[in-house]
Amino acid sequence: MAKAKKSSNNDVVKVDFDFRRQLATKVEGNLASFCYQCGACVGDCPAATYSDEFNPREIMLKVLYGLGEELMVEDSVLWQCTNCYNCAERCPQDVKPAEVIISLKNMLADLGIYPPTVEKIIGTFEKTGRTTPLSPAVDRQREKFGLPPMQPVPMDEVSKLLEPAPGEEETE
Amino acid sequence: MKPFAFFPGCLIPVRYPAMEFAIRQTLPKLGIEIVDLEGASCCPDPIYFKSKDKLAWLSVAARNLTLAEDLGLDIFTNCSGCTATLSEAYHLLKDDELRDKINKRLKRIGREYKGTSRVRHVATLVRDEAGYDAVRESVVRPLDGMKMAIHYGCHLLKPSKIMNVDDPNNPTVLENLVEAIGATPVRHRNWYLCCGKACQHEGIPLNMMHALLSTVEDVEAEILCLICPTCFSQFDHGQVKVSKHFDYDFHIPPVYYFQLLAFAQGVPYEKLGFDRQRFKPECLQRFAESSVHVEG
Numbered sequence: 347m348a349k350a351k352k353s354s355n356n357d358v359v360k361v362d363f364d365f366r367r368q369l370a371t372k373v374e375g376n377l378a379s380f381c382y383q384c385g386a387c388v389g390d391c392p393a394a395t396y397s398d399e400f401n402p403r404e405i406m407l408k409v410l411y412g413l414g415e416e417l418m419v420e421d422s423v424l425w426q427c428t429n430c431y432n433c434a435e436r437c438p439q440d441v442k443p444a445e446v447i448i449s450l451k452n453m454l455a456d457l458g459i460y461p462p463t464v465e466k467i468i469g470t471f472e473k474t475g476r477t478t479p480l481s482p483a484v485d486r487q488r489e490k491f492g493l494p495p496m497q498p499v500p501m502d503e504v505s506k507l508l509e510p511a512p513g514e515e516e517t518e
Numbered sequence: 519m520k521p522f523a524f525f526p527g528c529l530i531p532v533r534y535p536a537m538e539f540a541i542r543q544t545l546p547k548l549g550i551e552i553v554d555l556e557g558a559s560c561c562p563d564p565i566y567f568k569s570k571d572k573l574a575w576l577s578v579a580a581r582n583l584t585l586a587e588d589l590g591l592d593i594f595t596n597c598s599g600c601t602a603t604l605s606e607a608y609h610l611l612k613d614d615e616l617r618d619k620i621n622k623r624l625k626r627i628g629r630e631y632k633g634t635s636r637v638r639h640v641a642t643l644v645r646d647e648a649g650y651d652a653v654r655e656s657v658v659r660p661l662d663g664m665k666m667a668i669h670y671g672c673h674l675l676k677p678s679k680i681m682n683v684d685d686p687n688n689p690t691v692l693e694n695l696v697e698a699i700g701a702t703p704v705r706h707r708n709w710y711l712c713c714g715k716a717c718q719h720e721g722i723p724l725n726m727m728h729a730l731l732s733t734v735e736d737v738e739a740e741i742l743c744l745i746c747p748t749c750f751s752q753f754d755h756g757q758v759k760v761s762k763h764f765d766y767d768f769h770i771p772p773v774y775y776f777q778l779l780a781f782a783q784g785v786p787y788e789k790l791g792f793d794r795q796r797f798k799p800e801c802l803q804r805f806a807e808s809s810v811h812v813e814g
Contacts, residue, residue: 372572372573373572373573373576373610373616374572374610392711392712392714392722392726393717393719393722395726396721396722396725396726397719397721397722400722425717425718425719426717426718426719426722427716427717428672428712428714428715428716428717428722428723428726429564429565429672429712429716429717430672430676430712430716431672431673431676431677432672432676432710432712434676434677435676435677435678435686435687442677448568448569448572449572451569451570452569452570452571452572454569455569455570455571460569460570461718463718464566464569464718467563467566467567468566468567468570471560471562471563471566471567475559475560476528476532476559476560477528477529477560477562477563477566477567478528478529478532478533479532480532484532484533484535487535488531488535490535490791491535491536491538491539491789491791492539493531493535493538493539493542496531496532497556497557499557499558499559499560500557500559503557503581503627503629504559504578504581506623506626506627507574507577507578507581507623507624507626507627508571508574508577508578510573510574511619511622511623514573514619514622
């Protein structure tokens, strides 16, 4: 696969369209194409306020260039996003940077890269259908409030929904 | 009584049953009938599982919505995260191509998503279906003079084109709900700030919470009133971490709105599970004897 790379002249970037095409197969994966780099997303971004590394405009620029290798790494800056959607509120182009970041995280997941806490919660969901694990102590606590015990999730149904259908991502 | 399908999610029924108890206590007094959904799973959460696979995430969300469609009822949640997931699914699945894709998956389990059940957070459900006056009339011990800082969190309001519930830049629902129980809402300077839970970085959320708690303290609020269990865990458990990190003792009890409403409606303080919080809203105790109508 062709990779976007900076040429010997540092001002010139060769766009990796493969990376952008791959991103576009995700749900709402093509939103960044409408970004014109105005930076409205940055001013109201709490992560950008308190981080030297996180900048939604820069992430959108990397997507436009297809600079995937800077984002598809362990400890990716993508995980500094707080998911607050202030960027989506401010964007004049309806890019929804927070949503683009989630699509990029889907690509990270395809590579099997997650922060450990995230991987653990996803595992709990895939095993039990809930993100918060059950235990006998949970039901004892519920009983104190007159609430019935927790019921198991019908995982026979939920598990069947998690498998992709052949070719279903290719239409976008 | 108007029936609505109740989607309790994971965090509240499993970790904060006092919040679920409060919902079940308060809504019937406002003319809202709670109908339990059989067989619901995690919404799934809009942070972790959504980051793995949006299409699978949408499929599971759509399945949850079909449970309410089977009952012919609109759905309400008690958690901003569940509201975000289910509302976004409802919004995205208006697209024919995407709905077909999801329905192909749902066909594996003999289900079909139709898009007939609207999704609402319990705060906006109360606003729209009961109204603030009904809340006011249900109160037997108004929390007169109590200053409450408001924390909207993010996912009740944003993205506003999807959530469609209030002006994200100047919302009013939570202020009005707080006023309806007799308390005084105060909008601190950082009211717009996120709780930071989704951020997988140690320092950023600590700084955000520090900024927020500092402005809550500046306005001398006695309680930080919120409507999301994730924000609650950040400001309860997280407040200890912030205090340690910045070497400053914050003591601001975060409280889920519906526990406050239950208290104002006469449910005794001891029954509302406040003893399980790190920062207990003991300031409520001064209203404990303020009404002869208090239920036992």
